[in-house]
Amino acid sequence: MSHTSYIKRPNRPLQFYAALFLIVLYVPVLFLPLFSFNDSVYVRFPLKGFTFQWYVELMDREPVWAALRNSIQVGIATSVFATGLGMFAAKAITRYRIPGKGPLVGFIMLPLVVPGIIFGVALLVLLSRMGISLSLYTVTIGHVIVCLPFAIATMIPRFEGFDPAIEEASADLGENAWWTFWRVTFPMVFPGVLASLLLTFTVSFDEFIMAFFLTGTDPTLPMYIWAQLRFPKEFPSILALASIILVVSFVLVFLGQWINRDAHAAASKK
């Protein structure tokens, strides 16, 4: 069939809607980079001149680098733990007939809808009860909880996309569960794992509320930004920092989606 099918024909109102949707979503965010290049401490129109000054200033600040290091450490630890745990959860959800699977999946996905402030306070209370002092470790624990649903949701289509007979074939050819996982399952879901690592790293890197409750003396980058908001003359530098975070986050998430792009195709083909 050479013609595009009915469902794929371009639809003007829908295209217009999509454009409007993207504008409303992203225009406010685009003001950040815009003003970060503005040669004035005040965020107001008209723009004055173009400058890299705020970015250069950022480079010279030791606390920014410290906060960045903290955020990267937390981000890496979080993404590894969340993706590792999420991988087995996704496998269990897609592979085994578990009784009460529906409610279980709902429960795992809960952090997506429960306000972060509730989880933050709950964890804070729990940790202080247990006598654990706040540090980057406690932030990491909070972030793993926040990131787990993202990790699972990213990897489930990967697991759904492949024929369970492929794992059985491995067992049939003499490999036990451990070797089957490493020789077959893991390589096949690897794009999903990579996408999950990137996504959960980004979520952790950008996360504020959990960090707000659970940070000890070492701030993450969003915490640092929060602290600097009190000083009006720092604001343009903060805009510069926020712009960088924005771009990096966007690139990471986009990269993850691109790596994992054939997962849904594979899942629907089955």
Added chain:
Amino acid sequence: MTQNDAFISIRNVNKFFGKFQAIADVSIDIQHGEFFSLLGSSGCGKTTLLRMLAGFESPTSGEIYIDGQPMSDVPPHHRPVNMVFQSYAIFPHLNVRDNIAYGLRKQKLARAKRYEMVDEMLELIKLPDYGDRKANELSGGQRQRIALARSLILRPKVLLLDEPLGALDKQLREQMQLELRALQKTVGITFVFVTHDQEEALTLSDRIAVMAQGRDLQVDTPTRLYENPVNRDVASFIGTMNFFDGTVSAINDGIAKVDAVGLGEVRAGNVPSGLRPGQSVCLAVRPEKLTVSENAPEAGSNARGLLENAAYLGERSHYYVRVDGVSQPVAVSAQNRQRADGKAEDKRPVWLSWDENAFVVLEDG
């Protein structure tokens, strides 16, 4: 406990999925080096039985012995069997060579030796030079061969094949049937072959188990299944069969004289041991064992009927003859040894005749 010298012994196996019974008290013995088929319509439990042999499902009750060993506590990766999956289950992330070499890891062979073995296998399945192909660059027939090679390279004692030719087109399927049979003779491995295609089973197998609704109806050679089916289900599953009701009048020397409705007195073989004169039985006869003629035959047994329908198929014709007292028209198949004159379609009275040993008695009356 090995009660006999069978290589694979399936003993009173039952399998339930929840309340649903997929396998009902199946007992089958398979000999070493045999090409054995499980034949039955879709959903009758063939795959389930095969998966129990491979170890992917465990029997709810009963036991499976392979080479004298009970298999209930043996996981799939320790069983001396390999399986060719219905979907082939080729590893999509590996090339052909690594797919075939997959099971060799534990043998800790040098790379050169491993590749040599793979090349031998590629030669055997007639796909030399395919080692570097990616899995997604293969046709259905090629995948099927690679799934075979991947199993055979491990020299299993038993190869399990789940409808391996089902996804192929007719021509390729017939070619692969021949190759598969030749291959089995070459490697001398016991094959347990699942199919819903009776013709395929008859062509390939040394023996066949006909299954229906989780039961094994009859386990026999292709010839005996065709000529001496035990009951209506087997008889009608394999080929076409005409059935007649009748009453036994006498039995001697393994031949029953039966007074059959619409046919008169008929001699029938395949007499079950418990049969007594006076009992009512079901008789069966294959279409090609009957002859249609316009004039009364000089010798042999015969009966009158009305030719109701005829189908000219080139090399052969099918006739459907209405016989008084028989509900279904009687099917007759005949070689067209004379050139047809196109008159076969006419409705007219005809004679049916048959040889002494054409009819058999079925077990379920």
